[in-house]
Amino acid sequence: MTEQTTPRRIRPADRKSQLAALASALFAAHGYAHVSVADIARAAGVTAPSVYRHFADKQALLVAAVLTGGDRLQACTDRVLSRPECALDDLADELAELGVDYPQAVSMWRANSAFLTEDQNTEILLRTREIVERWGAVIRANRPQLGDRAAVRVAWAVLSVAGSLTVHHTRLSNTRAKAALHELISRTLVLDTDTAPPFTAPTLPPSGERTRRDEILDAASELFADRGYTAVGIDDIGAAVGISGPSVYNHFPSKLSILVSITRRSATTLEAGVIAAYARTSRPGPLLRGLVDSYVAAITTSPDLVVGFRSARILPAQTDTSEHLDSQRRYVRRWIDLLRDVHPGLPSEEAAVAVHSALSIVNDAVGMRRGTARDEFTAEMAYLMKGVLGV
Template sequence: MATEKPTRRTRPADRKGQLVQHAAALFAERGYTQVSLADIARAAGVTAPSVYRHFDDKQALLAAAVLAGVDDLEACTGRALADDDAQVADLIAAVCTLGVRRPQSTSLWRWASQHLTDDQNREVVLRTRAILHRWAGALAQGTDLSEREAVTLAWAALSVAGSMSVHNTRMSTTRALEEVELLVRRVIALRPATAPPLPPLPPPGAGVPTRRDEILDAAAAMFAERGYSGVGVDDIGAAVGITGPSVYKHFSSKMAILAGIGQRSATRLEAGVVAAYASTADPAKLIAMLVDSYVNVITSTPDLSVSFNNSYALAGQPTAHDLVDLQRHYVARWVDLLMEAQPDLPRERAAVDVRAALSVVNDAIRMRRGVKRPEFGAQMAYLMKGVLDV
């Protein structure tokens, strides 16, 4: 009787690609610094040492994940605009499908620059810019859009398509795709050159800055430039002319500094809420005023973008619990107002709309895209209101 041969376990054909997919999903969900190689190995069902057969370290995995996302964007753009008869509708469908089904492909590269090398960033920027200019060409064809307007709309459309990665709204894939496509169509119908002026931010209150304010100012500027993980307490102290240990007289930890930055931005946003409610009770006008306030705050100080971009570091921290609640409450207020302004809009759709609108300006600030142009703030507010249809 012949003996039965033991079954040999076969290795997946593309273990490297599998690792990249799991890494991309984890990085997008938790942030680069909060994910370890062991986490990635566990998600892929392999041992940590086996990851090193394909990648030197975690940074190499991040670079591969980011470039894989750019590959996906190039591929879907190429398919949608493959021939002369290609329609903008085909491009919208392709990009939104990618954003909903593989959100890391349309979002991971947007915040990973601080963890990539100069050469890697250069490749990502050049390739992404080429993709967006192809989109802009398709959007401008047969319209009165200028090249700059078309590029602005292309970037905004990408932000909307990739916005599903920044929240966990429960919605079926089909409905999410329908909503994101609707929002992208709203975006491309806009004309940024017609954006009305942005109402100015009320003048700041008088008062001499304290050492605590100086520390927060310096930390916010450095976190914005180098990322939270790339800055130490000694760096912050040096920026304000004190030693690292002296910083601890004002803040118990670097995390406490980040929380302080978040609290300060929350206070500024709340001032905008109070001013809005003091002037009108109309929900559509209220949310439009909150858009103006948000854009004014995020363009006048790095606090808000730093708080938003590093929210993963605050998640789960007992000392930051109140701040996280404030941020959620602020976004929930937008959702409630949008539902009041549009009574037929279900909450899950309103939540998607609000996050998409916020992503437009958050992404532009994060990538420093056109932020020095005098019309930047006005155009961001105009695009956000267009997404929200207010």
């Protein structure tokens, strides 16, 4: 992490909890892999040895940050469910406020699960699932016609929407951000995945003859999505395609070049979806729905997109990688512009919040592999995204 953070000296009595909170903020801003214990100590106005008196290592700080977020999410849930005859609007109010005031509470685990142990992930998953199921019970109480499973799937989508502010940097006042999140959460809460229409993947041009390079990219993409880029070595990639690690260098000069190629391939896939959508229609509503369908099809058939969107903090600021980040921004900008065409008068900032909320629903579900093997998964994802966008 190169950006300097203004030190905030903390009282000894508060040190452990505040170190966890500062670590959470730094991990969210810069990515776990790019924050050191020294960075956290500097932000706290203490020395690195002082941090180690409370935490064994950086991973222990991550666990504390994730659990602190879980505590906040639990407290928010307890607070809203304590209200007599809790209404859906009450749930939207509380989650919108939490999503703006402490967005890491609903996103820290999803963004950093690759850096946790299997046991830690299981513990946090069970805790999160319990919270989401409690939201599902509130949804069912207010919408008795909704099935139990549909209510829980809607609740998971609500979690993604509430935590979506951490994936972009749209400048918006807290008041406007809370209002925007409240509106999007409210839209999500009235959806019913059991009514999702059948999903038909857009037809894209054939990609051509496959090569050994493609096999290496496929294997690396799976490994990066599963373990995270930093935890995967060249030998791992070679073994996945039946060759030695050094043999991979006959096709790519470095592990970074493999990641760059994956991100370029993901950008090419998205652009193919855009071209196919524009070939079918020029009307904003159908166009945006077509982009949703092509995105869902792409992210559910290859891990490239998950790897690509996670790579923003991994790829260094150099010419051959900045083009990928620019491509991502242009792609999202197209969604934002189309959404504003569909909803005249919608400010650009609110449109950006809506688009990132919709993308977060499927990104989170695929990234956490939550129900992705079900036949109806793609249809439900496209339905939820279109519902949040109002298209």
